[in-house]
Amino acid sequence: MGKIFALDNRLSTCAEFVREGTRVADIGTDHAYLPIWLAKKGIIQSAVAADIRPLPLKSGEENIKKYGCENIVSVRLSDGLDNISSNEADDIVIAGMGAELITSIIDRAEWLKSSDKNLILQPMTRAYVLRKYLLENGFDIVREKACVHSGKYYTVLQAVYSGNIKTADISYFYIGELKEEDELSKVYLHQILKKLRFRSQGGKHDGKDTHEIDFVIEEIIRRFGDYYNDES
Ligand SMILES: C[S@@+](CC[C@H](N)C(=O)[O-])C[C@H]1O[C@@H](n2cnc3c(N)ncnc32)[C@H](O)[C@@H]1O
Numbered sequence: 001m002g003k004i005f006a007l008d009n010r011l012s013t014c015a016e017f018v019r020e021g022t023r024v025a026d027i028g029t030d031h032a033y034l035p036i037w038l039a040k041k042g043i044i045q046s047a048v049a050a051d052i053r054p055l056p057l058k059s060g061e062e063n064i065k066k067y068g069c070e071n072i073v074s075v076r077l078s079d080g081l082d083n084i085s086s087n088e089a090d091d092i093v094i095a096g097m098g099a100e101l102i103t104s105i106i107d108r109a110e111w112l113k114s115s116d117k118n119l120i121l122q123p124m125t126r127a128y129v130l131r132k133y134l135l136e137n138g139f140d141i142v143r144e145k146a147c148v149h150s151g152k153y154y155t156v157l158q159a160v161y162s163g164n165i166k167t168a169d170i171s172y173f174y175i176g177e178l179k180e181e182d183e184l185s186k187v188y189l190h191q192i193l194k195k196l197r198f199r200s201q202g203g204k205h206d207g208k209d210t211h212e213i214d215f216v217i218e219e220i221i222r223r224f225g226d227y228y229n230d231e232s
Contacts, residue, residue, distance in 0.1 A: 004040040004067065007033060010122065011095065013147040013156045017120040018091050021045055025089035027080060027105060028052070028097050032060030032073065039072040048088055050078040080105035086114070095122035095156075099130040106133070112161060113138065119159040122147075127155050128173040135172075138163045144177035146188035153188035170212050171219035180223055189220050190227035196220075 007015055011034050018024060018038055024047040026035045035047035049064070051057045054077060061075045076083055081092070092112065094102050102121055106112055112119065119139070123130050134141055134157070143158040155178065174192055178185040196217050203210040 004037060005033070007037050008149060010147045010149040010154060010156075011037070013145050014093055014095050014120050014122055015043075016145070017118070017143065017156060017158045018043060018093070019118055022090040022118070023047070023088060025050060025081065025084050025092045027078070027084075027092065027094045029060050029075075030056040030096070032063050032075070034093060034095070035073045036063055036067050036069055039069040040067060044072070044091075046088075047073045048076050048084055049073055050076040050081075050084060052077070052079045081109035081112070084109075086111035086117075090116060091118045091120060093120045093122075095120070096124060099123040099126040099128075099133075102130055103133040106139075107137075113163070115161055117161065119157075121157045121159060122154060123157075124154065127157075127176070130157065131173045131176045134159050135166045135168055138165055140164070140166075141177050146178060146182065146184040148184060148187075153184065153191045155188060169215075169219075171216045174216050175220065175223065186224050186227050189224045193217060193220050193226070 014034060015038060020043055022044055024035055024038060024044050026047060026049050029035065029049035029051050032049040035049045038044045039047060049060045057075050057077055064070055064073045078084055094105055102123055121130060131141060138161055139159040140162045141157055141159050145156050147154050147156055178189065196213050200210045200213045200217060
C-alpha cells in the first residue's frame with residue numbers, strides 16, 4: 001500500500017522528536033502507527049514495535065503488513081525494554097502511558113544511561129512525576145512540546161542521559177521545558193492550573209499546608225498568564 005495515513009497531533013509531536021536515520025524502539029506500540037508512519041516517510045532505519053500484550057501486538061503486526069513495511073518494522077513481545085537490547089535502538093519512544101509506568105520502564109533499562117540514546121516520552125498523566133524522576137536520575141530534559149488529543153492536552157518530552165543529577169524548584173516539575181511563546185503550552189498549563197487550584201482549595205479545606213502548590217500556581221500564572229483569566 002503506497003498511501004500513508006496522517007498521525008494525530010499527539011503522535012506527530014512524538015514523531016517530530018525522532019532523529020533521522022535512527023533505529024527506533026516504540027514501547028507500548030499497540031497499533032504500531034508511529035513506527036509505520038516513520039518507516040513510510042523514510043525517516044528511520046528500522047524500528048522494533050514492542051508491547052507487553054499479544055493482542056495489540058497482533059494488530060500492530062497486521063498494520064505493518066498492510067502498509068508493507070515488514071522490512072523496516074518488526075514486532076516484539078516485551079515488558080518495557082526487557083526484550084530489547086541497546087544495539088537495536090537509538091531513539092526510544094514511550095507514549096500513551098502513565099508517568100509512573102514510564103519511569104519504571106526507564107528505571108529497568110540500564111542501557112538508556114548513555115548520551116547516544118534519545119528518549120521521547122509522552123505521559124498521559126502526572127507528567128511532574130516523570131520530570132522529577134528524569135532530573136533526579138541524571139537525564140536532561142532537552143526539549144518539550146505540548147500536544148492535544150481528543151480535547152485534552154499533554155506534553156512530549158525529549159530526554160538524554162548526561163549523568164548530572166539536578167535539583168530544581170517544584171514549579172519546574174510542572175512546567176518543565178515548555179515555552180511561554182507556544183500557544184499549546186499555555187493551554188496545557190491552564191489545564192494543569194485548574195487541577196492545582198482544585199488541589200489547593202481541597203487542601204485548604206482539609207487544613208493542609210498548600211504553600212508548595214500555591215507557589216506552583218503563582219509561577220505558572222507569572223510565566224504563562226492566566227490563559228482564560230478565570231477560575232473555571
Ligand atoms: C494507550 S496504548 C498507547 C499506544 C501508543 N503508544 C500511543 O501512544 O498511541 C498503551 C499500550 O502500552 C502497552 N503497555 C502497557 N504496559 C506496558 C509495558 N510494561 N511494556 C510494554 N507495553 C506496555 C499496552 O498493552 C498498550 O498497548
